[in-house]
Amino acid sequence: MTNIFRGFGAIFYKEVLHVRRDFATLFFSLIIPLLQMTLLGYGIDTNIRQINTVVFNADGRRESRELLDRLKNSDTFRLIRYVQNDRDLNDMIISGRARVGIKIPVDYSDRLLHQMSAQVLVLIDGSDSSVAGQAINVTTAIGLDESLRHVLQDRVAFGVDMRPKILFNPDSRSPNFFLPGLTAILLLNVTTFLTAFSIVREKQQGTLEQLFVTPVRPMGLLLGKLLPYLGIGFFELILILTCMRFVFQVPIHGNVLLLAFLSLPYLFVSLSLGILISSKANSQAEAMQLAFLTILPSVFFSGYIFPRETIPTILYPLSYLVPATYFINITRGIILRGAGLVHLWTDGLALFFLGTLLLILAARRFHNKAILA
Amino acid sequence: MLATQTQPFAEPAISAEHLVRRFGNLTAVNDVSFRVEKGEIFGFLGPNGSGKTTVIKMLTGLLPLSGGSARVEGLDVRTDAEGVRERIGYMSQNFSLYYDLTVEENLKFYGRIYSLEPARLKRRMEEVIQLNGFEPYLKRLAAQLSGGWKQRLALGCAMLHEPNLLFLDEPTAGIDPVARRQLWDLLFELSGHGITFFVTTHYMDEAERCSHVAYIYFGKLIADGTPDSLRQLPDVQPQGTLRVEITTPEVTRALRLARHIPGIRSATIFGQSIHALVDENFDLDGLRSQLLKNGIAVAEIRSLAPSLEDAFVELTYKHQALLEAAGD
Numbered sequence: 001m002t003n004i005f006r007g008f009g010a011i012f013y014k015e016v017l018h019v020r021r022d023f024a025t026l027f028f029s030l031i032i033p034l035l036q037m038t039l040l041g042y043g044i045d046t047n048i049r050q051i052n053t054v055v056f057n058a059d060g061r062r063e064s065r066e067l068l069d070r071l072k073n074s075d076t077f078r079l080i081r082y083v084q085n086d087r088d089l090n091d092m093i094i095s096g097r098a099r100v101g102i103k104i105p106v107d108y109s110d111r112l113l114h115q116m117s118a119q120v121l122v123l124i125d126g127s128d129s130s131v132a133g134q135a136i137n138v139t140t141a142i143g144l145d146e147s148l149r150h151v152l153q154d155r156v157a158f159g160v161d162m163r164p165k166i167l168f169n170p171d172s173r174s175p176n177f178f179l180p181g182l183t184a185i186l187l188l189n190v191t192t193f194l195t196a197f198s199i200v201r202e203k204q205q206g207t208l209e210q211l212f213v214t215p216v217r218p219m220g221l222l223l224g225k226l227l228p229y230l231g232i233g234f235f236e237l238i239l240i241l242t243c244m245r246f247v248f249q250v251p252i253h254g255n256v257l258l259l260a261f262l263s264l265p266y267l268f269v270s271l272s273l274g275i276l277i278s279s280k281a282n283s284q285a286e287a288m289q290l291a292f293l294t295i296l297p298s299v300f301f302s303g304y305i306f307p308r309e310t311i312p313t314i315l316y317p318l319s320y321l322v323p324a325t326y327f328i329n330i331t332r333g334i335i336l337r338g339a340g341l342v343h344l345w346t347d348g349l350a351l352f353f354l355g356t357l358l359l360i361l362a363a364r365r366f367h368n369k370a371i372l373a
Numbered sequence: 374m375l376a377t378q379t380q381p382f383a384e385p386a387i388s389a390e391h392l393v394r395r396f397g398n399l400t401a402v403n404d405v406s407f408r409v410e411k412g413e414i415f416g417f418l419g420p421n422g423s424g425k426t427t428v429i430k431m432l433t434g435l436l437p438l439s440g441g442s443a444r445v446e447g448l449d450v451r452t453d454a455e456g457v458r459e460r461i462g463y464m465s466q467n468f469s470l471y472y473d474l475t476v477e478e479n480l481k482f483y484g485r486i487y488s489l490e491p492a493r494l495k496r497r498m499e500e501v502i503q504l505n506g507f508e509p510y511l512k513r514l515a516a517q518l519s520g521g522w523k524q525r526l527a528l529g530c531a532m533l534h535e536p537n538l539l540f541l542d543e544p545t546a547g548i549d550p551v552a553r554r555q556l557w558d559l560l561f562e563l564s565g566h567g568i569t570f571f572v573t574t575h576y577m578d579e580a581e582r583c584s585h586v587a588y589i590y591f592g593k594l595i596a597d598g599t600p601d602s603l604r605q606l607p608d609v610q611p612q613g614t615l616r617v618e619i620t621t622p623e624v625t626r627a628l629r630l631a632r633h634i635p636g637i638r639s640a641t642i643f644g645q646s647i648h649a650l651v652d653e654n655f656d657l658d659g660l661r662s663q664l665l666k667n668g669i670a671v672a673e674i675r676s677l678a679p680s681l682e683d684a685f686v687e688l689t690y691k692h693q694a695l696l697e698a699a700g701d
């Protein structure tokens with residue numbers, strides 16, 4: 001008799017109507033993450049130009065000046081200052097005035113003239129890893145190019161050996177590494193708001209109170225709200241993945257269908273989180289603040305920005321509580337490493353449990369009606 | 374208590390015993406007891422913030438009770454809130470409709486939420502549409518309805534599942550007089566089918582039409598009975614007093630004067646006249662000449678039976694005085 005899902009069908013029917021009626025607005029909100037991805041993605045992906053560069057040319061002869069000209073012409077580097085010692089070189093980078101420091105040793109020309117390989121030290125500020133990655137690529141390319149020219153001219157093997165060394169942040173990322181993580185965060189961001197706003201709106205309209213005098217049960221209400229938005233979250237995932245794959249050319253090494261399947265428990269978590277937020281918040285602004293508070297740990301403790309290994313030991317258990325941890329493992333696993341269900345099923349299961357827990361917590365709050373006060 | 378349980382037909386639609394509801398320090402509902410019999414139109418009146426909505430929320434299971442007990446349709450609201458919800462309909466103070474859904478969709482949604490069988494849902498939809506005259510508006514969004522139609526739609530949604538008891542919280546606030554009259558005609562028609570109504574209102578003409586009224590004043594129930602019985606309460610019409618209506622073009626000035634004349638116990642303006650409670654042996658001709666001496670012409674002075682409004686005003690004054698005495 002007591003069907004804990006009572007009212008599910010009615011709520012589902014109504015939510016689908018809401019979505020259909022207001023699809024334009026909804027669609028617009030689904031486009032925003034694509035814009036965010038484009039902005040963030042291009043910030044990393046496109047060629048970074050005119051990186052502030054400081055030079056310590058200890059040699060100073062023609063060969064060394066030629067090398068500097070080539071660096072300058074690459075358009076990647078802007079030589080902003082020439083210094084005379086190692087300390088100034090370092091200071092410029094530490095103070096942030098230059099991102100890259102190039103040191104040409106005293107014996108550079110001599111070694112080349114004596115047909116030995118010469119080394120150039122390239123110091124790179126890794127605190128901005130996109131800059132760092134770019135700098136490495138270009139300097140090694142120029143080094144290679146320079147070497148080839150010497151090889152061709154003088155028939156000497158390997159003339160210039162560029163030695164890039166990254167300071168501060170040895171774990172640099174490429175867009176391929178960055179975008180799968182970003183997918184998880186963007187998805188969390190959008191979907192949490194879907195359910196949170198939907199219920200907060202009912203609170204403000206007074207229709208939630210109206211629902212509470214009907215026989216609808218909390219689980220029926222919440223699942224009826226959740227399921228239509230699961231469909232929308234899924235649609236959003238497809239949009240984001242399409243953008244990642246075809247705009248940013250990030251290859252997907254694993255099975256896309258598996259990725260789609262494993263995104264379901266993740267969407268379940270974020271939608272449940274939205275519901276839990278809505279049980280506390282009484283306005284959209286409040287819901288946004290709370291959502292921001294809950295999304296923040298997912299940004300910092302999931303390995304999205306900092307590798308989880310670098311999280312301080314006492315905070316480390318937190319990383320198991322944030323849903324993005326599992327989903328980033330899933331996206332990176334499938335997209336970058338071609339992982340399969342055997343490798344990722346535990347992450348999927350963890351997400352499913354997390355979502356169920358959140359939904360039960362929310363249902364209890366809705367049952368007590370404390371949320372109407 | 375036991376007696377009512379063994380006699381199912383005598384079971385009232387609502388019986389509230391010593392209801393208390395506190396919000397922090399504020400006691401919004403203070404030891405309120407009353408009974409509403411089946412088939413009654415129960416008018417619940419009181420100034421703003423006196424606790425009307427709070428009582429409704431307690432009876433519908435939206436707010437837990439801080440004290441007391443209540444049975445609605447024979448079921449305890451504390452232990453069987455779910456059973457209560459099956460049997461009642463509720464129309465909140467601000468018609469809670471889904472404005473982006475059409476009239477038809479709103480109705481259908483509420484039908485489904487009460488899990489009406491498809492055949493019954495169809496029949497009820499037709500009945501409610503016919504009863505309320507929704508036919509021309511079915512495909513219209515609720516947002517685009519006028520105030521009167523919104524309120525009708527809210528009522529339609531609340532009664533779709535054929536509840537025995539309907540709670541209507543200020544159903545006629547902000548609605549034009551014609552729509553108001555139509556709504557009351559509808560209530561009477563439904564009441565004829567045996568539905569019990571619990572209606573809050575600020576309109577005295579509506580209160581006069583109720584078969585049973587109660588008046589709540591800052592959490593305290595201070596009157597409960599038929600409109601006639603309230604008019605005849607000793608507090609409303611004390612022994613040895615007379616109620617008179619003084620018609621004059623200068624009501625405000627007349628009132629100021631009247632309040633200082635011995636023998637006049639209370640006076641209130643009603644439109645172009647003053648309603649005053651005076652001593653039985655008060656000299657009405659003396660009053661007329663005294664007013665005239667101050668340049669106030671009096672068209673008419675006549676004795677008056679107290680209206681329900683008079684009754685509530687008197688009761689309010691009395692309780693204000695009691696509260697002040699207790700406070701100081």
Ligand SMILES: Nc1ncnc2c1ncn2[C@@H]1O[C@H](COP(=O)(O)OP(=O)(O)OP(=O)(O)O)[C@@H](O)[C@H]1O
Nearest residue numbers: 373396401419420421422423424425426427428466
């Ligand atoms: N959730 C709440 N938290 C705190 N105080 C509340 C709450 N709900 C109502 N109150 C207070 O309880 C008192 C009674 O409010 P209630 O809404 O029941 O009055 P009302 O008689 O319905 O008034 P109105 O005629 O304006 O609708 C008011 O003082 C109100 O401020």
Ligand SMILES: [Mg+2]
Nearest residue numbers: 425426466542
């Ligand atoms: Mg009210």
